Amino acid sequence: MSEFDDLYREVILDHYKSPRHYGRLERPDGEAEGQNPLCGDELSISVAYAGDTISDIRFEGRGCAISQAATSMLTELVIGRGIAEVAAMSKDELLAEIGIPLTPVRLKCALLGLGVLKVALHRSAGTPLPEEWANLGQDLELR
Amino acid sequence: MGASRVTKTAQGPLTGEGVAATRPTLDAHRQRADFAYLEELVNGKPLAYLDSAASTQKPRQVLDALREFYEHSYANVHRGVYRLAERATEAFEGAREKARAFVNASSTREIVFTRNATEALNLVAYAWGLDNLRPGDLVVVTELEHHSNFVPWQYVAQRQGAGFRYIPIDDSGELQLDALERIASEGRVKVVATNLVSNSLGTINPVEKLGAWAHEQGAIMVVDAAQAAPHRPIDVQALGCDFLALSSHKLCGPSGIGVLWGRQELLEGMAPFNLGGEMIRKVTLERTTWNELPHKFEAGTPAIAEAVGFGAALDYISAVGLEAIERHEHELTAYTLGRLGELPWIETYGPPAERHAGIVSFNVEGVHPHDVAQILDWEGVAVRAGHHCTQPLMARLGVAATTRASFYLYTLPEEIDRLVDGLHKVKQHLG
Numbered sequence: 001m002s003e004f005d006d007l008y009r010e011v012i013l014d015h016y017k018s019p020r021h022y023g024r025l026e027r028p029d030g031e032a033e034g035q036n037p038l039c040g041d042e043l044s045i046s047v048a049y050a051g052d053t054i055s056d057i058r059f060e061g062r063g064c065a066i067s068q069a070a071t072s073m074l075t076e077l078v079i080g081r082g083i084a085e086v087a088a089m090s091k092d093e094l095l096a097e098i099g100i101p102l103t104p105v106r107l108k109c110a111l112l113g114l115g116v117l118k119v120a121l122h123r124s125a126g127t128p129l130p131e132e133w134a135n136l137g138q139d140l141e142l143r
Numbered sequence: 144m145g146a147s148r149v150t151k152t153a154q155g156p157l158t159g160e161g162v163a164a165t166r167p168t169l170d171a172h173r174q175r176a177d178f179a180y181l182e183e184l185v186n187g188k189p190l191a192y193l194d195s196a197a198s199t200q201k202p203r204q205v206l207d208a209l210r211e212f213y214e215h216s217y218a219n220v221h222r223g224v225y226r227l228a229e230r231a232t233e234a235f236e237g238a239r240e241k242a243r244a245f246v247n248a249s250s251t252r253e254i255v256f257t258r259n260a261t262e263a264l265n266l267v268a269y270a271w272g273l274d275n276l277r278p279g280d281l282v283v284v285t286e287l288e289h290h291s292n293f294v295p296w297q298y299v300a301q302r303q304g305a306g307f308r309y310i311p312i313d314d315s316g317e318l319q320l321d322a323l324e325r326i327a328s329e330g331r332v333k334v335v336a337t338n339l340v341s342n343s344l345g346t347i348n349p350v351e352k353l354g355a356w357a358h359e360q361g362a363i364m365v366v367d368a369a370q371a372a373p374h375r376p377i378d379v380q381a382l383g384c385d386f387l388a389l390s391s392h393k394l395c396g397p398s399g400i401g402v403l404w405g406r407q408e409l410l411e412g413m414a415p416f417n418l419g420g421e422m423i424r425k426v427t428l429e430r431t432t433w434n435e436l437p438h439k440f441e442a443g444t445p446a447i448a449e450a451v452g453f454g455a456a457l458d459y460i461s462a463v464g465l466e467a468i469e470r471h472e473h474e475l476t477a478y479t480l481g482r483l484g485e486l487p488w489i490e491t492y493g494p495p496a497e498r499h500a501g502i503v504s505f506n507v508e509g510v511h512p513h514d515v516a517q518i519l520d521w522e523g524v525a526v527r528a529g530h531h532c533t534q535p536l537m538a539r540l541g542v543a544a545t546t547r548a549s550f551y552l553y554t555l556p557e558e559i560d561r562l563v564d565g566l567h568k569v570k571q572h573l574g
């Protein structure tokens with residue numbers, strides 16, 4: 001195991017233990033939740049907008065470290081960015097941030113938060129969820 | 144559900160020293176020389192493979208048999224008139240004879256090759272169930288069934304309008320046989336289906352007793368031995384069952400082949416399952432008649448080399464000795480339950496060590512099993528985390544998943560120590 005990997009692992013464990021932007025916005029502009037029935041991960045995300053950008057975000061949930069840490073990292077990635085840009089954000093951007101290789105099972109855990117956020121953004125914009133996320137959304141019971 | 148916290152019962156190396164000479168033992172260190180994969184490094188650490196219940200590693204002898212067969216005796220089986228096809232058929236049918244001897248069946252006609260235990264169980268559920276189940280009948284399974292002996296029965300029972308019941312477990316994961324009377328009062332019991340060893344909890348189920356009860360009810364007894372056959376001697380006649388399923392890949396053999404053993408009179412009375420080549424006697428434009436047993440149930444080109452490799456695996460584990468394997472795993476289980484029992488932040492599931500096969504399911508307080516498995520993987524310890532294809536059981540335990548360590552003839556107590564060390568890291572990072 002390289003020290004480089006170790007560093008990533010430290011970051012993930014840190015986000016898991018001290019999640020950023022944890023909680024729920026009182027007056028959100030967008031909201032969604034989802035769960036991964038395979039491992040019982042649960043998440044809800046609320047977002048607030050200022051014009052075309054995401055001005056604030058909160059998440060709540062429980063489950064495995066990967067799902068919770070990935071969502072915490074996601075909140076840091078998206079805050080202050082354009083709504084449309086994040087609604088179109090690729091999986092790879094988040095996975096690069098997570099940094100460690102994930103098996104397909106863990107990949108679903110890692111992508112749960114991004115899926116939930118996409119549902120919230122597309123729903124509030126009245127646009128359909130892109131197809132790849134709609135398919136994943138069935139597995140992840142996104143609502 | 145309360146966990147069984149079993150007290151420490153065994154310690155130290157289990158290499159046979161200090162064990163009464165009359166009891167069959169095995170030397171896991173010696174067996175390991177046959178398993179190249181165990182030399183593999185994971186994250187720069189030696190691999191502690193504790194997931195043999197999912198599938199075992201393969202010894203050199205099995206790999207050699209596959210290569211040897213492909214290089215010197217390979218052709219399609221049956222129907223060939225040339226020498227090579229005859230050799231291939233001989234090897235293929237030789238594997239069937241080995242399987243017969245392995246489960247002590249009275250004839251090779253009773254040994255049907257399938258893809259795996261799942262297909263064997265589906266074969267019975269469809270080919271027997273569709274013609275024999277009707278409204279008012281009951282199919283009885285257990286609360287700790289693997290989905291492969293649960294879902295086919297649930298489905299076929301529903302299709303036939305028959306009832307579907309399960310035998311509940313108690314808090315230590317053992318079947319509550321006092322429920323049988325109530326179940327019998329609710330309809331005509333026609334099928335009792337259970338595993339001999341639970342893949343999630345390691346519970347060893349009282350199949351003889353259940354078989355006797357099934358037969359009193361006029362039901363057939365279907366035994367899923369996928370998790371038992373690799374680890375203890377199987378005698379279908381002594382078990383008193385009607386059907387028994389197993390998979391080659393769980394006992395050192397290749398994947399892609401399994402066995403359904405069935406009592407000849409029952410197999411003879413059943414309609415075929417898959418139809419096509421090899422399973423026919425005569426085909427005309429008007430009608431088709433079926434081949435004799437066991438070929439009636441083996442449509443299409445079978446897993447030929449896999450069968451031969453399976454035969455080599457049966458030779459391998461029989462030479463080690465099933466009693467020795469059972470004993471070795473029992474000692475590992477007792478050791479594991481003992482070591483985990485010392486950790487108050489770990490909950491173990493399943494019966495006490497005496498009635499517990501080489502599978503230990505547990506949870507680390509407050510930590511998701513996937514994270515447990517992930518951190519153990521970083522330490523080079525391979526365990527499984529999930530529902531283990533037993534979702535009804537997970538619901539009964541009130542958990543989404545467990546972490547499971549499982550053993551085989553190559554498992555060393557030192558590897559259990561590495562598991563425990565890894566669990567301390569889990570606790571330190573996430574607990």
Ligand SMILES: Cc1ncc(COP(=O)(O)O)c(C=O)c1O
Pocket residue numbers: 196197259260261262289291292338340341342367369370390392532
């Ligand atoms: C108890 C039990 N039954 C059935 C099966 C299914 O075996 P296979 O996947 O080889 O068909 C398994 C394997 O996980 C098992 O553990």
